[in-house]
Amino acid sequence: MPWYLYLALKQLFPSGRRFPFFTFISVLGVTLGVALLVVVSSVMGGFGYEIRQMIVGTEGEVQVKAQGIIEDYPELLKKITAVSGVAAATPVASGVLMVDYHGKPAYPAMRGIDLSTVENVAHLDRYVRAGSLDDLDDDSVILSSELAESLGVSLGDTIEVYSPLMIEKLKNDEVFLPRQVRVVGVLEIGHQQLDSSTVYCTLRLAQELYGLGAGVHGIDVSLQDGVNEDDAAARLNAVLPPDVRAFSWEDTFSDFLWVLQLEKNMIFFLLLFIVIVAAFSVTSSLLISVVRKTREIGLLGALGAGPRQVAACFCAQGLFIGALGTLCGLALGFVALAFRNDVVLWVARVTQRQDVLRRFYNFSELPSHVAPGDITRIIVLTIVISTLAGLLPAWRAARLKPVEALRSE
Amino acid sequence: MSDALLTARALRKTYLSGDRRIEVLREVELVLAPGESVSIRGESGSGKSTLLNLLAGLDAPDAGEISWHGENALTAARRARFLGMVFQAFYLVPELDALGNVLLAARILGRPDAAARARAAQLLARVGLAERARHLPAQLSGGERQRVAVARALMNRPELLLADEPTGNLDEHTGDAVIELLLSLCAETKTALVLVTHNAAYAQKTGRQLFLHEGTLRDVQNSRFSVQGSP
Numbered sequence: 304m305p306w307y308l309y310l311a312l313k314q315l316f317p318s319g320r321r322f323p324f325f326t327f328i329s330v331l332g333v334t335l336g337v338a339l340l341v342v343v344s345s346v347m348g349g350f351g352y353e354i355r356q357m358i359v360g361t362e363g364e365v366q367v368k369a370q371g372i373i374e375d376y377p378e379l380l381k382k383i384t385a386v387s388g389v390a391a392a393t394p395v396a397s398g399v400l401m402v403d404y405h406g407k408p409a410y411p412a413m414r415g416i417d418l419s420t421v422e423n424v425a426h427l428d429r430y431v432r433a434g435s436l437d438d439l440d441d442d443s444v445i446l447s448s449e450l451a452e453s454l455g456v457s458l459g460d461t462i463e464v465y466s467p468l469m470i471e472k473l474k475n476d477e478v479f480l481p482r483q484v485r486v487v488g489v490l491e492i493g494h495q496q497l498d499s500s501t502v503y504c505t506l507r508l509a510q511e512l513y514g515l516g517a518g519v520h521g522i523d524v525s526l527q528d529g530v531n532e533d534d535a536a537a538r539l540n541a542v543l544p545p546d547v548r549a550f551s552w553e554d555t556f557s558d559f560l561w562v563l564q565l566e567k568n569m570i571f572f573l574l575l576f577i578v579i580v581a582a583f584s585v586t587s588s589l590l591i592s593v594v595r596k597t598r599e600i601g602l603l604g605a606l607g608a609g610p611r612q613v614a615a616c617f618c619a620q621g622l623f624i625g626a627l628g629t630l631c632g633l634a635l636g637f638v639a640l641a642f643r644n645d646v647v648l649w650v651a652r653v654t655q656r657q658d659v660l661r662r663f664y665n666f667s668e669l670p671s672h673v674a675p676g677d678i679t680r681i682i683v684l685t686i687v688i689s690t691l692a693g694l695l696p697a698w699r700a701a702r703l704k705p706v707e708a709l710r711s712e
Numbered sequence: 713m714s715d716a717l718l719t720a721r722a723l724r725k726t727y728l729s730g731d732r733r734i735e736v737l738r739e740v741e742l743v744l745a746p747g748e749s750v751s752i753r754g755e756s757g758s759g760k761s762t763l764l765n766l767l768a769g770l771d772a773p774d775a776g777e778i779s780w781h782g783e784n785a786l787t788a789a790r791r792a793r794f795l796g797m798v799f800q801a802f803y804l805v806p807e808l809d810a811l812g813n814v815l816l817a818a819r820i821l822g823r824p825d826a827a828a829r830a831r832a833a834q835l836l837a838r839v840g841l842a843e844r845a846r847h848l849p850a851q852l853s854g855g856e857r858q859r860v861a862v863a864r865a866l867m868n869r870p871e872l873l874l875a876d877e878p879t880g881n882l883d884e885h886t887g888d889a890v891i892e893l894l895l896s897l898c899a900e901t902k903t904a905l906v907l908v909t910h911n912a913a914y915a916q917k918t919g920r921q922l923f924l925h926e927g928t929l930r931d932v933q934n935s936r937f938s939v940q941g942s943p
Contacts, residue, residue: 306819310805317807317848602803605770606820606864607792706770709799710761 307612311619314592325588330628332581337632337685340574342639344677347567349670351560357492358552363393363424363523364532365539366555369547372518379547383522386538388530391423394519396509400502401465403481404454411450411500413466415509415519424525427490427503434458434488441508445488447501460486464502466512482512493668524549571680578685582692585624589617589696597703597711604705614701618693625689629682643669716782717871717904718744718767723776725762736762738927740776746871749898749905751915753932754924760908763924764876767906768797781871792821795872796865796903798894800880802857804849810836810860811845817867828867835863839893855886862894872904879911891917 315326373379376394383392396415401408418439421427428436432448439445444464446456456462463481472479484504491498510516526535532551539549553560593600603613639646647669723740726733736759744750754760765771766778769786780786780794796817804813811832818828836845839859841852849857858878865873875894879887891907891914898905907918915921921932 306816306822306824309819309824310807310816313805313807313812318809598801598803599805602799602805603820604788605768605791605797606817607788607790608820609788612820704770706765709765709770709803 305612305615306608307616308619311616311623314596314616315620315623325592326624329581329585329588329624330631332584333578333625333628333685333689334631334635336574336578336581337629337681338635338639339577340571340681340685341633341636341673341678342643343570343574344567344681345636345640345671345673346643346669347563347570348672348674348677351563351567352672353493353670354556354559354563355552357497358556359525360429361425361427361492361497362395362552363525364530365389365524365526365536365549365551367392367522367524367539367543367547367549369521371546372515372520373522373547374516374518376517376519376522379522379543382542383524383539386535386542388526388535388538390525390527391420392522392524393417393420393424394506394522396506396513396515396520398467398509398513398520400512402450402454402502403463403465404456404460407454409450409454409500411447411502413502413504413509413512415504415506415512417506424523430490430492432489432491434486436488438487439503439505440487441505441511442483443485443487443504444508445490445503446486447498447503448489448491449499450501451486451489453499456486458486458489462486464512468512468514482508484508571677575684578688581628582621582625582688585621585689585692586695589620589693590699592620593617593696593700593703597708600700600703601705601708601711604703605709610701613703614697617697617700618690621693621696622686622690625686625692628689629685632685633678633682637673640671640673643671715745716743716779717746717748718742718778718780719782720767720778721776723763723766723773723778725759725766725771726774735927737766737773740924740927740929742767742922742929744872744904744906747902747904748920749895749907749918750920750922751907751909751918752922752924752929753909753912753915756910758924759927760924761876763929764874764906764908768795768874789821792817793868794870795874796868796870798858798861798865798873798875798878800877802849802854802861802881804857804860804864806849809846809848810841810852810856813849813860814863814867817864821868832863832867835866836860838897839863853886854882855890858882858886858890859893862890862897866897866901866903869901870903872906873898875905875907875909877908877910879909879914887911887914 315323317323367383380392380394383389394417398413399410400413401410434445436445454462461483463483465481469479469481490503506519510518524539526532532553536549536551536554543549600613720740720742723737725737726735740763752760752763766773769791777784786794805816808816814832814835815824815828818824818832833845836842839862841856841859844852844856852860878894879890882890894905895917905918907914909915922929923932
């Protein structure tokens with residue numbers, strides 16, 4: 304190891320002596336900055352990741368939509384499944400319903416699913432909290448958890464369903480009767496928006512309620528592992544008719560994802576200032592060190608050290624502080640992430656705001672997703688900033704003339 | 713190439729103190745043979761340390777020239793090989809133990825290998841500090857620190873050792889021991905020595921005694937020159 308790196312290490316961590324206070328404070332500053340960056344990046348990434356999992360888990364990676372109704376969907380299904388990278392596809396019908404249970408109305412979104420193919424695309428069974436997907440037939444529905452709770456519906460209860468088609472009939476003075484269906488399941492995805500108002504029914508029931516005949520509103524597509532959604536959507540669009548388009552889930556939710564990414568970047572940028580402030584502390588400590596060690600710097604010159612090597616010794620101290628602070632910060636950040644839900648729930652419990660947490664953040668648990676790219680960005684930026692923090696002290700040290708440094712009091 | 717180890721010709725050095733110009737050295741001449749030991753005495757502020765810094769290549773003269781083995785340039789790397797220095801204030805690195813301080817000279821030269829470690833340990837043993845190799849400077853007495861500094865100065869087998877009042881911070885007894893050690897080590901290793909000191913007794917132990925007065929270096933034995941404190 305070059306002497307200047309060796310001496311930098313020894314000055315930061317002298318053998319046989321206590322951990323120097325200045326090293327401790329400098330490393331602590333960087334540690335806290337990195338830990339915060341890790342936690343915030345991972346939690347923000349977690350929101351995006353959870354949303355992806357929910358969307359992909361319930362609707363597939365790619366959604367095929369038409370401007371109107373897709374009449375001949377079996378033919379389209381064949382075309383879609385023949386495209387490279389496509390794992391499976393399932394037709395869906397979607398819209399809005401009115402449901403009524405003992406005079407309590409609600410206006411949930413409806414998703415009509417094809418029971419024979421839906422499991423190949425969406426893993427709804429994972430989210431069934433009560434009842435079973437197997438019990439779903441053309442006279443029954445599965446309700447999202449909060450909808451069931453707000454209506455006060457239990458398994459086996461019968462609810463009345465009204466569709467926009469029925470309202471049309473009403474306008475034409477036709478007699479209509481609401482469709483009575485049994486509740487055979489309760490679904491909880493974990494996203495407040497989806498859990499609050501969704502009704503899952505069979506494709507046939509949805510077609511009946513919306514008067515679609517044999518048509519559907521769209522086709523959800525799942526992809527093989529590792530296939531890029533945008534590439535797959537582009538390949539699908541090449542074979543689909545002009546009035547039918549394929550959109551990756553990122554396209555479909557692009558506005559929401561953009562806002563999420565913007566929030567994440569802004570918070571990252573703001574929190575980076577903690578690392579920058581910590582770097583100023585490193586600069587200040589190292590400048591004091593240069594003043595305190597002026598005669599030692601002179602000695603190094605007398606022993607044959609060059610100004611660049613002396614500069615490297617102080618610059619390396621910034622690097623080592625940055626590297627150790629990053630290491631400790633990563634460890635602290637991951638520990639904080641591991642206990643994030645306990646901490647958040649404790650705060651919510653103390654402030655009696657559990658329900659607000661769920662309603663406001665849409666998630667029952669604080670999500671976290673550690674993206675290697677984010678961690679790499681944190682590591683590189685922190686170490687670069689810390690090393691730069693050593694530049695000014697290094698320059699001051701390099702400028703000292705040995706003869707003047709040795710003479711200093 | 714000259715046979716002389718070090719040659720200084722017509723050295724001049726002037727400092728500015730406010731508006732005043734203080735001529736510390738004028739027409740200093742010095743020729744040093746390999747293995748020779750020389751002492752330089754002089755009053756405080758007479759320019760002894762300035763001269764030593766010029767000889768070490770740490771400072772440049774205003775006029776005149778110095779050559780080391782016939783060469784006028786002393787780069788940092790060449791200085792590390794060519795000369796060792798001992799100072800009044802020891803200047804040990806507080807974060808390094810005694811062995812680490814001695815080995816630092818070899819590290820700067822880029823040779824911190826096993827042989828260097830063995831030599832550092834051997835030098836520490838030679839200065840009587842084998843048992844204290846792992847002690848930090850703060851755990852050593854003044855005399856012990858200076859002995860570590862002497863070992864460090866000799867670590868790279870220099871041809872010339874410059875000692876600037878090495879006993880200045882030591883009591884008489886310890887100072888005597890350090891000087892004896894310095895002289896005997898230089899004699900053993902055939903290292904030339906320039907010893908700056910106020911002490912006439914120490915000066916007399918060297919092969920040649922010089923006196924710096926009014927910016928000029930004079931040989932005490934071959935001169936009628938006499939000032940207070942000179943022999």
